[in-house]
Amino acid sequence: MNLKEANHLEFVSNFDTFLFDCDGVIWQGNDLIPGVKQVLLELRKLNKQILFVSNNSTKSRKSYLKKFESLGIQASVDEVFGSAYCAAYYMKHQLAFPPNKQVYVVGMHGICDELESQGIKYCGSSDDNENIKDMAHIGDIKHESDVGAVLFGFDVDLNYKKLAKAFTYLQDRDCLFLATNSDLTYPAAGTIFPGTGALLAALSAPLERQPIVLGKPHQTMLDCIVDSKHLNRERTCMVGDRLDTDIAFGKLGKLKTLLVMTGVTNQETLNKTDTIPDYVIDSLGSLKLIN
């Protein structure tokens, strides 16, 4: 249902917590969406809890803060819940990942930073940016004996060596398989490119194994957020621009959902979807919370 202006305060009064996707909701690329800064300030005045929930695993919570700062938006580390942090949180708090094991990372420094923040040992990532020279050298790849998990996230420096190492670790079914998210595409430069879920397919296809995914719409992420922030699901609203990630995430998790039209979803897509949001607004910046 479309949020009419008269109802905005009433709508907000139903919730204690708002979960916000970022790209397409708060900003578009490097540009803040008009009005959003003010709406966030007003939600704070109304004592609403604010959490930023993103699938982008290339950024740690601290990197996100820098982005918020550069756009002039107030935020704290505790309000950011990215998929890199979620993966590290899950490994520490849900899995109690053994301290004598390490995780092999396919992904970038955002993931490594968050694993460090949770005291989890890791290897891989940029240490394996240099590929093997040719297949004749495939047998020379060194494998660590104490790898207990592979964590896969977006990696612009993905190469065959990283895939081969992760594949070899994961052929042992006791080695855990985790991914920060499964988005098939990555929006950038005004178009789309292959996303984490695409790169991940190069591993899950030959393994015939699917990872535990710590990003939207997978509920392991929401379970981590609810657990970490002690949320009441009935008083929580998920705000996003994507039906298949944000809105599905909220609906599967029994949250209320608000779709904004400032991102990837247009009216035509909305008319055809089975993933129907509870509320729709043209932009988060249009929320009128002052009489």
Added chain:
Amino acid sequence: MNLKEANHLEFVSNFDTFLFDCDGVIWQGNDLIPGVKQVLLELRKLNKQILFVSNNSTKSRKSYLKKFESLGIQASVDEVFGSAYCAAYYMKHQLAFPPNKQVYVVGMHGICDELESQGIKYCGSSDDNENIKDMAHIGDIKHESDVGAVLFGFDVDLNYKKLAKAFTYLQDRDCLFLATNSDLTYPAAGTIFPGTGALLAALSAPLERQPIVLGKPHQTMLDCIVDSKHLNRERTCMVGDRLDTDIAFGKLGKLKTLLVMTGVTNQETLNKTDTIPDYVIDSLGSLKLIN
């Protein structure tokens, strides 16, 4: 059925042409399988046509000849039908790929050599081995305007730039999508690693498009072989070590099939399969053709 020695000459008399997979049939890695050299010579004496049919797209027909030579096996360029050559043959003879278009190659020099042999223009491959520095530079990738197809093969130097370029070309549904093979794993160094089909999944997953595959067990390859060599399917036998590629290839194509046990298939797998070969022998080298 197991080939009993007494029947070997009778078995061979049913065929004019033998299609041989290479790895696991003729050689294992760099070692010739005992007796195979003699059997091939005897088949030649019986005036049988011999073709070597391989999914490995990293080698051109000429590279294959070097391998045959190094192992002391007689072979000619016309007897080699690798998936790289098959792709080039298909583009020229079946698609009549327009001379004013070029093909974007994800793959290694074996593919490029074979495209050149058929006079097909190409770009990509090792020219794109240098990846983009980071996602901030993704918009700087230069795309050629005359790319009419993407040809995907095994590429140990696969990187994000190549995937992003291929993805961008293939979002245009008029751009043809071809792959040399779809093997999920690549046997090397006594174990397995992700194969062409694994790497390919990173492209087909986000595109929701499947390529035309020019390797076993896909029948486009067999159609090219039959067309090119004017084979009589009823008088042709496919010899291979893999049920899901070689034997399936022959069975789907109405050829007779001979499984050898010198490669990836063991008796336990054979007992459980639905892909039942017409004949089984412990090794191609065991074929007794002299009384």
